[in-house]
Amino acid sequence: MSAALTPGNEAAIAALVAEAARHAEPIAVEGAGTKRAMLRPVQAARTISTRALSGITLHRPTELIISARAGTPLAEIEAALAAKGQMLIAETPHLTTLMGVEAAPTIGGAVAANLSGPRRISGGAMRDHVMGIRFVNGSGEVLRSGGRVLKNVTGLDLCKLLAGSHGTLGIITEVTLKVLPAPEASATLSLPVPDLETGRRVLSAGLGSPFGVTGAALLADAPRALLRIEDFSDSVAYRSEKLRETLAEFGDAEIVPDAESRALWLAVREATPLGAAPSDAIWRVSVKPTEGPRVAAELRAAFDAKLLLDWGGGLIWIAGPATEGAHAAVMHAADRGTFTLFRAPDALRAAVAVIPPEPPPLAAIARRVKAALDPAGILNPGRMRAA
Amino acid sequence: MIRLPDPKPGILAKRDAIIAALRALVPGDGVIGEAIRLKPYETDGLSAYRQPPLAVVLPRTTAEVAAVLRYCHQEGVRVIPRGAGTSLSGGALPLADAVVIGLMRMNRILEVDYENRLAVVEAGVTNIGITQAVAGDGFFYAPDPSSQLACMIGGNVMMNSGGAHCLKYGVTANNLLGLTFVTIEGEVIRIGGEHLDAAGYDWLGIVTGSEGQLGLVTEVTVRILRGPEGARAMLAAFNGIEVAGAAVDAIIGAGVIPVALEFMDRPCIHACEAFAHAGYPLDAEAMLIIEVEGSVAEQDALLGRIRDICARFDPISMKVAQTPEESLAIWKGRKGAFGAVGRISPDYLCMDGTIPTGELPRVLKRIGEMSAEYGLQVANVFHAGDGNLHPLIMFDANDPESFHKAETFGADILKLCVEVGGCLTGEHGVGIEKRDLMTVQFTEAELDQQRAVKTAFDPQWLLNPAKVFPLKDAA
Numbered sequence: 001m002s003a004a005l006t007p008g009n010e011a012a013i014a015a016l017v018a019e020a021a022r023h024a025e026p027i028a029v030e031g032a033g034t035k036r037a038m039l040r041p042v043q044a045a046r047t048i049s050t051r052a053l054s055g056i057t058l059h060r061p062t063e064l065i066i067s068a069r070a071g072t073p074l075a076e077i078e079a080a081l082a083a084k085g086q087m088l089i090a091e092t093p094h095l096t097t098l099m100g101v102e103a104a105p106t107i108g109g110a111v112a113a114n115l116s117g118p119r120r121i122s123g124g125a126m127r128d129h130v131m132g133i134r135f136v137n138g139s140g141e142v143l144r145s146g147g148r149v150l151k152n153v154t155g156l157d158l159c160k161l162l163a164g165s166h167g168t169l170g171i172i173t174e175v176t177l178k179v180l181p182a183p184e185a186s187a188t189l190s191l192p193v194p195d196l197e198t199g200r201r202v203l204s205a206g207l208g209s210p211f212g213v214t215g216a217a218l219l220a221d222a223p224r225a226l227l228r229i230e231d232f233s234d235s236v237a238y239r240s241e242k243l244r245e246t247l248a249e250f251g252d253a254e255i256v257p258d259a260e261s262r263a264l265w266l267a268v269r270e271a272t273p274l275g276a277a278p279s280d281a282i283w284r285v286s287v288k289p290t291e292g293p294r295v296a297a298e299l300r301a302a303f304d305a306k307l308l309l310d311w312g313g314g315l316i317w318i319a320g321p322a323t324e325g326a327h328a329a330v331m332h333a334a335d336r337g338t339f340t341l342f343r344a345p346d347a348l349r350a351a352v353a354v355i356p357p358e359p360p361p362l363a364a365i366a367r368r369v370k371a372a373l374d375p376a377g378i379l380n381p382g383r384m385r386a387a
Numbered sequence: 388m389i390r391l392p393d394p395k396p397g398i399l400a401k402r403d404a405i406i407a408a409l410r411a412l413v414p415g416d417g418v419i420g421e422a423i424r425l426k427p428y429e430t431d432g433l434s435a436y437r438q439p440p441l442a443v444v445l446p447r448t449t450a451e452v453a454a455v456l457r458y459c460h461q462e463g464v465r466v467i468p469r470g471a472g473t474s475l476s477g478g479a480l481p482l483a484d485a486v487v488i489g490l491m492r493m494n495r496i497l498e499v500d501y502e503n504r505l506a507v508v509e510a511g512v513t514n515i516g517i518t519q520a521v522a523g524d525g526f527f528y529a530p531d532p533s534s535q536l537a538c539m540i541g542g543n544v545m546m547n548s549g550g551a552h553c554l555k556y557g558v559t560a561n562n563l564l565g566l567t568f569v570t571i572e573g574e575v576i577r578i579g580g581e582h583l584d585a586a587g588y589d590w591l592g593i594v595t596g597s598e599g600q601l602g603l604v605t606e607v608t609v610r611i612l613r614g615p616e617g618a619r620a621m622l623a624a625f626n627g628i629e630v631a632g633a634a635v636d637a638i639i640g641a642g643v644i645p646v647a648l649e650f651m652d653r654p655c656i657h658a659c660e661a662f663a664h665a666g667y668p669l670d671a672e673a674m675l676i677i678e679v680e681g682s683v684a685e686q687d688a689l690l691g692r693i694r695d696i697c698a699r700f701d702p703i704s705m706k707v708a709q710t711p712e713e714s715l716a717i718w719k720g721r722k723g724a725f726g727a728v729g730r731i732s733p734d735y736l737c738m739d740g741t742i743p744t745g746e747l748p749r750v751l752k753r754i755g756e757m758s759a760e761y762g763l764q765v766a767n768v769f770h771a772g773d774g775n776l777h778p779l780i781m782f783d784a785n786d787p788e789s790f791h792k793a794e795t796f797g798a799d800i801l802k803l804c805v806e807v808g809g810c811l812t813g814e815h816g817v818g819i820e821k822r823d824l825m826t827v828q829f830t831e832a833e834l835d836q837q838r839a840v841k842t843a844f845d846p847q848w849l850l851n852p853a854k855v856f857p858l859k860d861a862a
Contacts, residue, residue, distance in 0.1 A: 062636040063744050063774070085642055114584065124561050125584055127592060143833050149741040150773035151558065151813035153547045153596045154821075154828055155855065156837045160560070160592025169588075181642030204502045210525065210616045212681075235685050242682075288503045288581040314503075314582055337582040355586035361574035366588055368843035373836070384587065 004030065004047035010134065010142055010173045016048055017171065018140025021376040029167030029380045031071060031109030034094075034101045038113070039166060039354045041346045042383050050108050053173055056080055058148065065131065065148055067176040070108025077107055087182040090126040091117030093269045099343060100278065108172045114164030117269040118215040118228070121207065121311045123180070127163030132176035135162055137169070138374025148176045161369070167380040169373040183230035187240045188215070188261040191225045191253040196293040199225040200313035202250050204289060207312050209246050211239040217268045220296065220307035221275075225250075228265060274308040276319035281344040283320075283330045287337030289313040295333045302329035327352045355384060389819055391438065392853050394484035398441065398464055405464060406442050409486065412454040417492070419443040428469070428487050432534070433477035433820055435736075435790060440467060440481030445489045449567055449575055449605040452488060456603065457573025459486055465849050466571070468599040470511065470542025473534040475737050476818025478546060478598050478854060485852075490541045493605060496520050505564055505581055507608045510541025514548075517609060526611045529556035532814070533725060540607050547596030549814035551721070554772040555646040555680075556612070558814065560595040567606035568594060571845045581608055593840070598816050599851035601844040615680035618646065620714040621690055621707040623697040624671035628652060631673035632747035634700040635771045638677070639744075641696055643689065647678040648772035649721055652751065655728070655766035655779070659720035662727035667720055668704050675771065676721055678714070724768045725779065732764065732781030734790075736797050740804030741813035744774040753803055754778055761796045763789070775813035776804065802827050817855045825857055 007013045020027050026044035030036065032051050050070040056077065058067040061084040068077055074094060081087055092110045096102070111133075116125045132146035135158075145158035162170055189206070193199040196218060202225035203216040215228030227247075229239045236258075244253045256264060267273060276282050287295055292313030299305040299318055303326045306319040314337075320326045322344050330339055331353070341354040358366060370377070381387060398405070406420040419425060420442045429439040441464075446452045459466050465485035472479050481487050493509035499521055500506070506528070508517055514535040517528040531550035532538055538548070544566065549558045556562070565579035568590070579591040594601055625631040635648060651659065651667075651674045660667040667674060675697075679689040690707050697705060708714040720727070728735055742750050751767060758765040764781040778800055782793035801811045801821065805828050811821045825834060838856055842848070 060743065060745060062640040064639065065743070114589070116584065120583060124557060127589060128557065128561050137836060141832050141836070143836050144829075145833070147808070147810045147828075149743055149775075149809050149813070151549055151553070151741045151770070151775045152810045153558075153814055153816055154810045154812050155817065155825065155834075156600070156840055157547075157560075157592060157596055158837065158840070160589045160595075161840070163592075164584075164587075164589050180644060181639075184642070201502075204504075207504060208501055208526075208613050210613050212615070232688070234688055235681060238682065238685065286582040286584055288500075288505070290502050291582075311583060337580065338585045338587075340586050358587060359576060361570060361572070362576050362578075362590070365570070365590075365844060369588065369840060372839035372843045 004033070004049040006049045006052040008052045010053065010136065013048060013171055013173060014136045014140045014142050017136050017138065020046070020378050021139055024376045024378060026378050026381045029171050031106030032103040034096060034099055034103050034105045035109060035113055037099055037343045039341065039384055040349050040382050040386070042380050044381070048171065050171065050173065051106060057174065061086060064150060064179055065176060066179050067148060067174060068107050069174050070172045071106050073104040074107055074110055075104055081179055082182065085182055086179045089119065089123040089129050089178065089180050091119035091269055092126055093117045095270060098271050098276065098282065107175055111163050111175050112165065112167050112172055118217060118265055118310055121216060122214040127160055129178040130159045130163050130175055131178050133159045133162055133172060134174040135170035135172045138376055138379050146176065150178055166383050168383050169370065169379065171379065185233040185236040185258050186228060186230040186261045187236050187258060188256040188264055189227045189240060189243055189247065189253040190256050191247060191251055193223045193225050193250065196220065196223055196296050196309065198250065199223050200289060200293050202247060203227065203312045205247060206243060209243060211243045215265055215268070216312040218309035218313055219273050220309060226264065226268070228261065268310060271308055271317045274317045274319050275306050279322065280319040281322035281326065281348060282342040283318040283339055284342045285316040285318065285330065285334040285337060285339045287314055287334060291336060292316055298333040299329055302326065322348050324348065324352060389823060390858065391482060392858065394482065398484040402441055405462065408458060409442060409444050409455060412458060413444050413446050413451050417445045417447065428481060428489070431472040431477060431479040432475040433480065433818065435784065436477050436480050436819060438481050438483060440485050440487045441483065443487040443489055445492045447492045449569065452603055452605050453569050453573040453575050455488060456569055456571055459849060460571050460573060463847065463849065465852050467851055468545065468603050470539035471513070471537045473538045473542065474546065474816065474818055475739070476812065476816045476820040478816050478818040480819050482853065488603060490539065490605065497606065501526065503581060504611050505608055506611050507606060508540055510605050510607060511539050514538050514540060514543055521611050525614050527614050528609055528611055529562050530559050533722065540609065541604050544595055544604050544607055545597065545599050546816040549775065551647045551649060551770060554648055554770065555644060560592060562610045563591055563595060563607065564610060565608035566591060566594060566604050569603045569605060571602060571850055579608065598818065598855050600841050600855055602850065616682045617686060618678055618680045618714065619686045619690065619708050620676055620678040620717040621693065621705065622674060622676060622717055623705045624668040624674045624703045625700060626672050626703050628673045628751045629748040630700045631675060634675065634697050635744060637696050637699065638693055639772065641692065643692055645677045645693065645772065646680050647676065648770070649676040650769050650771035651721070651724070652767040654764060655724060655768045658727040658731050658766055659724050662730055663720040663723050665716050665720035671703050676717055721768065728766050728779045728781065734782050734784040736780045736782065736793050738776065738778045738780065738797050738800050739812045739815035740801045740809055741773065741775045742804050742807050742809035744771065746807040747774070750803060750807060754800055757796060757799055761792050763793055763796055774809065798824060819854055822855060823857050
C-alpha cells in the first residue's frame with residue numbers, strides 16, 4: 001500500500017473521490033489506520049485518510065452535543081468532554097494494544113466501525129449517539145444527514161447506514177454526537193462463580209434488577225462476574241449494597257471501590273483480560289446473553305480458545321489460532337447471532353467470510369444500497385465482503 | 388393543501404379484479420372494498436387530509452402480508468402501511484389507487500424473555516400493550532409516545548417514535564433488537580435478531596423511522612427494561628420563558644439528567660389546568676415538570692439538587708410530589724395537554740420541530756410574535772431536555788382561510804427551527820405534512836441521495852408514495 005493521501009479539508013477529499021469515480025479507481029478509506037487488521041484487506045492503489053481533518057468544531061455541554069471533524073483523535077474528544085464533566089456514552093474502545101498499533105484512533109474511525117464498549121448494554125451503541133454526519137459519497141458529493149439536535153426523524157437516517165459501514169458507503173468527514181454527564185462515582189460488584197453459566201445468571205440477575213447496572217462482564221479464566229453501578233456517590237453506595245443483597249443466592253460479592261472499578265472497566269473495554277497472543281486471531285461474537293456460555297463451551301471444545309464475555313454474556317471476545325478451522329468453529333457457534341473477524345493476518349481475512357453472509361434478498365438490497373451511495377464501487381471495495 | 392399524485396387510471400379501472408385477487412390471498416373478512424367501510428381508513432391523526440383508498444387489507448400473518456405485497460408489486464399497485472392510524476404527519480394517508488395494509492390484526496405477543504430482557508411481538512400490538520404484558524414482573528418498554536394507548540409498535544418502528552421519557556431511555560431505534568421485514572417483492576427477511584449490533588450495514592437503523600418507504604414490518608423484537616425502584620415528579624413555575632429555559636440548561640449543566648423534563652407555556656398551563664385540575668400555577672409564564680427515578684432517598688436527593696438549581700432562577704413556586712399519587716396528578720395535565728387544547732379549539736395543528744436547547748428563549752419569543760401576526764393562538768408544550776418543540780396552533784377547520792393560515796404559520800415555525808440549527812421533525816415524522824418543507828433542511832443532492840436509498844428498496848416507488856420526499860415534476 002502506498003502512503004496515504006491526507007487531505008486537510010472536506011472539499012479536497014470530495015475532489016479526490018470525484019476524480020477516482022471518473023476513472024473507476026478503487027480507494028482505501030481510513031482514519032488513523034488503527035483497524036487495518038480488521039475485516040478484509042482492501043486492494044486499492046490509493047489510500048485516503050481523514051487524519052488531517054481534525055478538530056472539535058462545536059461543544060455545547062448543556063445541549064449534550066459535540067461535533068468534531070472525522071480525523072480528531074478519540075482521546076482529544078474524551079479530554080475535551082472530561083474537562084466539562086462529560087463522556088462518550090458508548091464507552092468506545094481504543095484497542096491500540098489489541099490491534100498492535102501506535103497511532104491514535106480517530107472519532108471517524110470509531111463511528112465507521114460502530115465500536116461500543118461495556119456501556120453498550122445500558123447506554124446504547126456508538127451509532128445510537130450519532131446525531132449528525134457529514135460525508136463524501138462515492139460520487140464525490142458532500143452530503144449531510146441528521147443534524148445537531150438530540151431528536152430528529154427528518155428523512156431517512158443515513159447516519160445509521162454510515163455508522164458501521166467501514167468506509168464502504170462514504171467517507172465520514174464530520175460527526176455530531178450526543179454525550180452525557182460523566183458519573184460522579186462508580187463501583188463494581190465482583191463475584192467468583194463456578195462456571196460461565198452461573199456467571200451469566202449473575203449478570204442477568206443484576207441487569208434485571210432495578211439498580212441501574214451499566215456494565216456486566218464475565219472473566220472466563222477463574223470465572224468472575226463483574227457488575228458496575230455508576231451515578232452520584234450516595235446512589236452508588238446505596239445501590240451497590242442493594243445489588244449485593246439481590247445477588248446473595250450466588251455468594252458474597254466484593255464491592256470494588258471507585259478508582260479500582262474504573263481501572264477494571266477500562267481493561268474490559270480494551271479486552272485486556274482476553275490475553276490474546278500477538279499471533280492469535282481475534283473474533284467478536286454477539287448473541288443473546290443466555291447463549292454466551294454455550295458459544296464459549298463450543299469454542300473451547302473446538303480449539304484452545306481464550307475468552308472474555310461482556311454485555312451481560314452476549315458479547316464474546318475470542319482469541320485463538322489464525323486458521324480457517326478455528327474461523328469455521330466461530331461461524332458455527334455464532335449461527336444464531338453475529339460475528340466479526342476482528343484481527344487476523346491478511347491471508348486468513350482474504351480467505352473467509354469476515355462477517356456473516358446475508359440471505360439472498362438482503363444481499364441484493366445491500367448491493368443496491370452500495371450502488372446508491374457509491375455507484376462506481378470505488379470506496380473500500382471488498383472491505384466487508386468479497387466482491 | 389399539499390398536492391397528491393394523480394391516481395393511475397389503469398389501477399382504478401381494475402378495482403374489482405384487484406379486490407377479488409386480494410380476497411383470495413387474505414381469506415375471511417380481511418379485505419374491505421365497500422365505500423362505507425373504507426371511511427374509517429380515509430385519514431389518520433392529521434385529519435385535515437382525507438382520501439379513501441382503493442381497498443383495505445387486514446392480514447393476520449406475515450405470510451399474508453408477503454402475499455399481498457408480492458401481488459401489489461406484480462400489478463404495480465401502490466401500498467400504504469397502517470398501524471393504529473395515529474400519525475400526526477399524515478403518514479398513513481391513503482391514495483385513491485392504493486391498497487392500505489392495516490396491521491391491527493397482528494396483535495399477539497409471541498415471546499417474553501426476562502433473562503435476555505427482550506420481547507417478540509407482532510406489529511399490531513399497542514405500545515402500552517408491551518409494557519402491560521411485562522409490568523407485573525417489574526419490567527417496561529421504554530419509549531412512551533403520548534398516543535401509547537392506541538399506537539402500535541409497527542407504527543412506532545416506522546416513525547421512530549419518541550415520548551416524554553426518551554431523554555433518559557432513548558427513542559424507538561435505541562430500544563430494538565430485531566425485525567421481521569417484508570420487502571415490496573414479498574420477500575420475508577429477518578433483520579437483527581435477539582442479539583446486539585449485527586455486523587454488516589445497519590438495516591435495523593435505516594428501516595426504523597423510514598415511514599413505510601422501504602418495506603413493511605410484521606414482527607418486532609424489543610428490549611424490555613427493569614423498572615426503577617420508584618419515580619417522582621416536581622413542578623417549577625417561572626415568571627418568564629427565558630428563566631425557565633436557563634433553569635433547564637443549569638440542570639443539565641450540573642450533570643443531572645432527569646428521566647423527563649417537560650416545558651409548558653402560559654396558554655398550555657391554563658388549558659391543562661382547566662382540563663385536569665392538576666394544581667398548576669396559573670400566574671406562571673412557564674412551567675417545568677421534572678421527573679427523577681430511584682429509591683425514595685435517591686429521589687429526595689435528586690429532587691433536592693434540582694430544587695436548589697431552580698431556586699437560583701427566582702421561581703414563582705415549586706412543588707415536589709410527596710407521593711406517587713401527587714406525581715400522577717402532576718403528569719395528568721401534561722399527558723392530557725393535546726386533549727386540553729382540543730377543548731379550547733376543536734382544531735389544532737401540532738408542530739414537532741427540534742431546536743438546540745440554547746435557542747429556546749429566542750424561538751419561543753419569535754413564535755409568540757408570529758402568533759400575533761397570524762392572529763392564531765398557540766400553546767407550547769414540549770420535551771425541554773432535548774429541544775423537541777410541540778407548538779399547538781389553534782384554528783377553525785370550517786374556515787378554509789383559517790386552515791391555510793395555520794399551515795403557513797406552522798411552516799414558518801419549522802423553517803425557524805431549521806434556521807437556528809434544528810430540524811423539521813423530532814418524533815412525528817415528515818409524512819405528507821412536512822414533505823414540501825424538506826428542501827428547507829436538505830439540499831437537492833441530499834434528498835436525491837435519500838431517494839436513491841429508497842429506490843434500492845422499492846425500485847417502482849410503490850411503498851407509501853408521495854410522503855417524505857417532495858414530488859419530482861415527473862411524478
